[in-house]
Amino acid sequence: xxxxxxxxxxxxxxxxxxxxxxxxxxxxxxxxxxxxxxxxxxxxxxxxxxxxxxxxxxxxxxxxxxxxxxxxxxxxxxxxxxxxxxxxxxxxxxxxxxxxxxxxxxxxxxxxxxxxxxxxxxxxxxx
Amino acid sequence: xxxxxxxxxxxxxxxxxxxxxxxxxxxxxxxxxxxxxxxxxxxxxxxxxxxxxxxxxxxxxxxxxxxxxxxxxxxxxxxxxxxxxxxxxxxxxxxxxxxxxxxxxxxxxxxxxxxxxxxxxxxxxxxxxxxxxxxxxxxxxxxxxxxxxxxxxxxxxxxxxxxxxxxxxxxx
Numbered sequence: 001x002x003x004x005x006x007x008x009x010x011x012x013x014x015x016x017x018x019x020x021x022x023x024x025x026x027x028x029x030x031x032x033x034x035x036x037x038x039x040x041x042x043x044x045x046x047x048x049x050x051x052x053x054x055x056x057x058x059x060x061x062x063x064x065x066x067x068x069x070x071x072x073x074x075x076x077x078x079x080x081x082x083x084x085x086x087x088x089x090x091x092x093x094x095x096x097x098x099x100x101x102x103x104x105x106x107x108x109x110x111x112x113x114x115x116x117x118x119x120x121x122x123x124x125x126x127x
Numbered sequence: 128x129x130x131x132x133x134x135x136x137x138x139x140x141x142x143x144x145x146x147x148x149x150x151x152x153x154x155x156x157x158x159x160x161x162x163x164x165x166x167x168x169x170x171x172x173x174x175x176x177x178x179x180x181x182x183x184x185x186x187x188x189x190x191x192x193x194x195x196x197x198x199x200x201x202x203x204x205x206x207x208x209x210x211x212x213x214x215x216x217x218x219x220x221x222x223x224x225x226x227x228x229x230x231x232x233x234x235x236x237x238x239x240x241x242x243x244x245x246x247x248x249x250x251x252x253x254x255x256x257x258x259x260x261x262x263x264x265x266x267x268x269x270x271x272x273x274x275x276x277x278x279x280x281x282x283x284x285x286x287x288x289x290x291x292x293x294x295x296x297x298x299x
Contacts, residue, residue, distance in 0.1 A: 064188045064238045083239075093220035094195045094234040096188070101239035 059102040061124040063117040067091030072113060074124065078106045087111070087123050102126055128287060130155050137161040138172075139180035140235055140248040148244050150184035153287055162250060164231045171262055175254035175270070177279045181287060183245040183294070188238060190297050191245050194290070195220065195234040197297075198247060201289040202230045205282060206251075210273055227267035228252075249286065253277040 005012045015027040024035045071088040074080060080100055087098040104126035111123050129152050136142045136156040140163070143154045156179070159172035172178050183191065196219055203214040203222050206229070215223040222230035229252050236245040252268035254277055269277045 064242075065192060085237075091192060092195060093232055094192055094236060097235065097237045099237055099239045099243065 058107065059104055059126040060122050061086060061098060061100055061102075061126070063089060063119055063121045063123055064098070065089070065091045065094075065096065066119050067094075067096070067117060069111045069113055069115045069117060069123075070095070072109060072111065074106050074109065076106050076109055080104065080106060080126070089117070089123075098123065100124075100126070128153065128284060130283075133157070135160060138163055138170075138248070139178055140233065140246055143180040143182060143246050143248075144235070144244070146182070148182055150182055151287075151291065152182045153179055153283070154181075155179045155283065159250075164233050164250075170231060170250050171255075171258065171266065172250060173255060175256070176268070177249075177251040177253045177277075177283060179283055180246050180248040181290065183234075183247055185242060186245065186294065186298055188236065188242050190294065191234060191236055191242065193297050194294050195232065195247070197293045198232045198234070198249065198290060199230075201286055201293060202232065202249065202251060205285045205289065206230075206269070209282065209285070210269060210277075212272065222251075224267055224269075224272055227265055229267055229269065229272075247290070251282065251286075253279055253282065 001016045003014050005014055012029055017025045019025050022036055026033045026035065067089045069087060070090045074086050080103060082100060082103045084100045085097050086100050089096040089098055106124060107127040108125040110125065111117060117123065131152065131154045133154065133156045135158050138159050138161050139154045139156050158174045159178050162170035162172035162178060164170050199216045199220045199222055203216050206212060206214045212224060214229065217223055220232040221228055231250050232247065234245065234247045237243040252266060254270045255268035256270060258266050
């Protein structure tokens with residue numbers, strides 16, 4: 001039996017197969033788990049390990065170096081992909097295109113054009 | 128030293144960003160139609176000048192910053208030793224000769240959680256005979272100052288050699 005489960009907005013493909021009278025094989029996203037009846041602890045194991053952890057933490061894009069914000073390329077609520085150019089930061093004669101190493105939705109843009117920033121200052125918060 | 132040569136490009140920095148990041152690859156152009164400096168300031172780039180960009184190897188952003196600051200010293204040193212003149216460095220990154228700008232350097236990086244790509248673009252006014260009116264009081268060329276033609280190729284190789292050496296020293 002094959003079914004799709006939607007857990008917290010993510011879809012999982014689950015395949016359940018009875019291999020013999022008291023053994024059930026469950027495949028979650030290609031990963032196989034074998035259960036024997038009346039073995040409670042193994043069921044617990046599935047619940048813990050088979051569901052991929054989701055990172056609900058905010059992701060912060062920080063200034064890699066002190067400088068001045070030359071340009072901001074995103075605004076709040078923008079959904080951005082990994083690799084998207086978000087900020088142009090000028091540091092002396094070095095122009096730094098800050099790209100996002102994460103995907104997500106822009107929760108907050110903490111800087112404005114021409115603003116001075118220090119190394120480590122939060123520029124953009126994603127959720 | 129691997130050099131890719133072009134007759135005419137918009138800007139060597141713009142072009143090099145589209146290439147595979149091969150460390151120390153040099154892109155050299157005879158002229159730039161849209162040469163730029165910091166904050167996209169226009170860089171007058173007619174035929175005769177020396178315009179090139181170097182793809183820098185993977186380094187930390189601090190090392191790149193230091194290298195950027197040292198690049199002006201490298202350009203000044205090469206001009207000084209080769210042509211026996213007294214260039215002046217206007218920090219952070221312009222080189223002047225007789226109170227007029229002769230070279231500019233712009234380093235551009237792409238940074239995420241670490242540096243993905245970095246390039247250094249250098250524009251040196253070598254064999255430029257005349258500047259437009261709005262620039263003639265603020266820019267000069269080696270040819271104007273020395274009254275002779277400059278071998279761009281030799282100057283280029285020397286600058287790249289010193290920059291390599293500087294980065295090696297910084298990152299050690």
